[in-house]
Structures are given as structure tokens and as C-alpha cells.
Amino acid sequence: MTVARIDARFAKLKAENKAAFVSYIMAGDPDLETSFNVLKGLSETGSDIIELGFPFSDPMAEGPIIQLAAERSLKAGTKIAQVFALASRFREIDADTPLILMGYMNPVENMGYPAFAKACADHGIDGVIVVDCPPEEADGLTDALDAADVALIRLITPTSDEKRLKTLVKRTKGFVYYVSVAGVTGVKEADAQSIAGAVKRVQDAAQLPVVVGFGIKTPERAAEVARIADGAVVGSVLVDALAKSLPGNSPIETKVLETAGILAQAVHNARN
Amino acid sequence: MSTETPVQTNRYNLPDAKGRFGDFGGLYVPETLMPLVLELGEAWEVAKNDEAFWAEYHSLLKHFVGRPSPLYFAERLTDYYGGAKIYFKREELNHTGAHKINNCIGQILLAKRMGRTRIIAETGAGQHGVASATVCAKFDLPCTVYMGALDVERQKPNVFRMNLLGTTVVPVTNGNGTLKDAMNEALRDWVTNVHDTYYMIGTAAGMHPYPEMVRDFQTVIGKETKQQILELEGRLPDAVIAAVGGGSNAIGLFHPFIDDESVRIVGVEAAGHGLDVYNGHAASLNGGRPGVLHGNRTYLLQDDDGQILEGHSISAGLDYPGIGPEHAHLFATGRAKYVYTTDKEALDAFQLTSKLEGIIPALESSHAIARVGELAQDVGKGGIVVLNLSGRGDKDIFTVASAIGQTMSGM
């Protein structure tokens, strides 16, 4: 499966003329049991692809919302082996929804590239995003992931010019992720009009589906993005919904899943 | 002093084109920053080969900073230890009180060339923050300095100085509120304000080209030292020694001596409460292992799962869980040796130097002083040791007073 699982998901969506709704949560926030319930619920409420953050102590491209999520996860003692176990558990109940691991380089380095890539394949992870690993430093990791048939997914940003774009799309598989604003996660709002041209440029260069993320906060904005890109990624809004449910008595996942469901619907109905 | 183009000061000519010093260094940053750091690398390539750039740099070092800094025979400390002659390279006499300004002068000239209109910096002890604030005042650019909340507390005099100089100091409460956290926050600012902002990194660490560039701005220390010791003693020293935080004052002194095989090179890490105390020190070489943080591969303090530890040192300027990649390389090849000093030993050295030499050294520099006696004895009588007195200790008097149980009521 792995890369094929991503391709199959985009093919199915294309046949239905729908954009992908891509959701993000931080593994282990606030604990692994909740993460499992959230993953299960996300797949049931319309997430086509799920990005599973693995925590890092120094997430330098993250805004406050996801920084705090990483802190909560680490405070709960989350280890990367447990993140893989969580992925396996999800695979037992969902064989089709692609799972993408997202995080930073040092925990990957610490495992070693071959061991990390093998763990991804063994636990049903289909793609990996490593925020602080540009193509210049990615050969070793890409070799290992290729051997395990796991996609290294690239972030492309408003600062990527034509020349850079060519470098960025080399050796990438599955899809590419267009970061619609220069900034950390969850702070600035994306302007849908300005991203249309960029998405087209990236689609042409990569010949892969392009999903857009960073700064999508409302169903309206998600729908706008769904009309111009192959998918819309929502992270901070979900993580924030989770954070706000923490002190309450009701299950932590209720509000997250309700929010995700509304956003998924907006994305799926956008092109009707 | 010499004003030749200081691009290469030893034979090994590192980093390579990918910013690597052997296995260390490189360029691990989020994609949003890649075009910026590549552009910075290109601008630096042009500037470092431009004599006009260096002429302006040296002119400012002379007239604004007050270089060359003296190489001073620390006679009473020498007598105290009874070994080799100990010389202090007096970087604490520079304008703003530390070596940090050498780097800031170079980088502000580069930022100007690149047309940047806003400067950001991180700071630990506040010395780099003050130096950044100083050059920004002089060159009329707005400056924002990120500083860990704990460091804001323990280096209050420097926070006040930065404010006086017109800089905005942003306290960072993430993590332990130290240098690592300040650097994360500065990087987040840079990712957000890519269009106009120049990130002035304060040490020879981080992503390429900073380790090379900051080193090349700091090698003025080693080059002057070489010339001065030849004038004073007619020969090279037997050893050079410096404290290592990120590693800029140390590499500035070491680099011009790396090819001189007779010269022993000794870096001093901060051992905090002791190397055997988990998460209780900041000795990344002696107590860490390789990994990737803040844009480069280097030795890091980290747990079994690759999470970065906060570490600890009484000295804010050494309280960082990583180290510049060139030091990682010198450690791996064995060309330099790295030893360590605890908080307590640094406090003792701080007081000893004040009393014996009439110089109040920075707590950072005190870490090197704490190891200079053994080195001088090891080298032996008739030998010469040069220590980088990287900064003055006025900023540390509150920390030292509370550590040794004295109060400064009325201050």
C-alpha cells in the first residue's frame, strides 16, 4: 500500500469531482487514547487524509496552538514508538485513509533513516513531512523512504520561485503541500484569490495533486480553497478545538470532530 | 592591525559548498526560509570577497569598537597558578563589553547591503542583544531582540541597556525561557516576516552560512592575538583557551591557530550542576550526541527519543543545548580538546580574577578561567597560554551576589 494508498484516495476523489479534506492532529495530545478516538472520528466525519503530528520539543515553524499541543503531548510522555503503535491501531479500523506523519528532523535522525522508514511502512504510514528537511538535506531520508515505498511530501511556500520549485518537486510522491502564507501555523489567514495562481504553478511543476494549508480557519475559506486546489488542510483550528475542550466534562473529542465534520462537508460540497 | 581580506585563516577551508564541516553543519530550515538563507549565502559570498566591505568593517572596529583589544599579561594569576604565562585577550574592553560586537558590525553591514529594513536577534546573556541594539541604533534600523524569560530576569542590566538603545526586547516564556527558546522565537519571527527582516544570529551556530560568517567576523580576535604575541614574546603560544557557548568567541580565537600544530586548542563547556546530573548541564560535546537543531547537524543535549533537553548553566550565554558545527568537527577530529567547568568553579574563578587582576570577567569567560590554571601547569613554566576574556562581568553581579549568598540592597 503506502504511496498507492495516497494515489487511490486522490483518484477516487477526482472521480467524484471532490477536493480532499485533510485534517491534522498532534499524536498524544493530551494522551494517546484521545488521539485514537480523534483519528477514528476524523475518518468517520469525512477526513480523506489525516496528518498525524509527532511531537518535537522545538517546533520552530509552529504557531502557539500547535506548540502547546506538542508540549501537552511530550508532557504526557509520548514516545515516537507509541506514535507508530497508534498508527497501527488506526490501520486495524481503517485500511484506506492515508496517514501522513508530520514533524521535525531530530526524532527522525535519532531513530536513523532506515529504521524510521521501516517503522512507517510497518505501521501503515503512507507519507512523511519533515518541516526542517529541505531537498538539499533530504537525499539520505528520501532513499530510505523510497526503499520502504513511503512518500516524502514536500512543503512549497510563497517564497518558492520557479527555480526553487523545480528543486522542490524532485523525488516527491503522493501529493505536494502548498503552504499558503509565509508564517508559522495557525496565525495568518490565507487569501484564496492569491493562491489560485500559485496552486496552478505547483500542479504544473509537480504533476501531482496539490493541497493547500496554513491559515484555513473557516468552512467558507476551506470551500474556496477546495474550488482551486486538490485539497484543503486544516490543523490549528482542530487542535485549538481540542485544547478548548480539555477542562470540560464531555469527551475531549466531541468538539474537534464536530468542527472537522463541518469543514469536511464544506470542502466536499464546494464544487457542487 | 592587518586589514587584508580575512576570508580564509587556515588550510582546511571549511565549510564546503553545502555548509558542512565534516559530518556537521548544513542547512536544515523550513522551506519558507530556504530562499532567504540561500540569498544570504550569496550576498555573503560577494561581501567576503569585496575589499571595500572589509575596509568599512575594519574602520568601524577601530573607531567604534576600539580595536585592537589588548593582549594583557595576567601576572598575578600566572603567579597564583605557578605554571605557564597566562595572557588575557581583552575582548571585554570592546565597546558594549564583549566580543559579540565584532560579529554585529559585520552583519549589520551585510544587512544594509541586502536592503533589509528590520533586524531581529536572539540573546542569552544579553551581550549579543546589546551589541545588536547598538549597531541598529547607529545604523538607524528597528531591532527586536528575543530573550528567554529566565534570562531577562538574570541579565536585567542588559535588558535595560537594550531598551535605552531603542530596541524592543521580547521575553520568551516557552521551555525554560533560555537561549534555545529565544532562538525558536526569532526563527518564527523570520518565517513570518521574510520580506524585510534580517536575522542577526549571535554565535557561530545555526544554519549555513552563519557558522562560517560569524566565525569570519570573529577571527579578528585570533589574528590580532597572533600578531600581538609575536610582538610581545616573539613566538606562538603553547595553548589557547576559551569558553564555548555556541562557540563564536572560541572559534574566533582558535581558527587562525588551527594549522599551527604546536598550539594546543582548548574549549571549555558549561557543566552546570555537573555532567552526571541529568539535564543539569550545558556541555553538548562532553555530555551530548549528534542531532539536528536550529538549522544544523551538531552535538546536542537530547533524550533517548530525540527531544532536546533544556540543560542548565548559571551563565546565560552558555546555557544552550547545542554548539556550533565547527566545534563539533574539531571535537570529532581531535584537533581541539573540550573540557568543562561547573557553576561553582565558574563562580570561584569570577571572584578570583576580580581580586587578583582587577578585572571582573563575564560568567561565560569565568568558565575558561576556571580551567586555565591546570592548562598553565600542564604547559609548564616558560610556556605561554592565551585565554579569551570574552566579556566583562558587570551584567552578572546580581546573579553572582545571589549565588554566593550576598544581597545588594539599595541597588
Ligand SMILES: Cc1ncc(COP(=O)(O)O)c(C=O)c1O
Ligand atoms: C561574554 C560572553 N562570552 C561568551 C559567550 C558565549 O557565546 P559564544 O560561545 O558564541 O562566544 C557569551 C554569550 O552570550 C558572552 O556574552
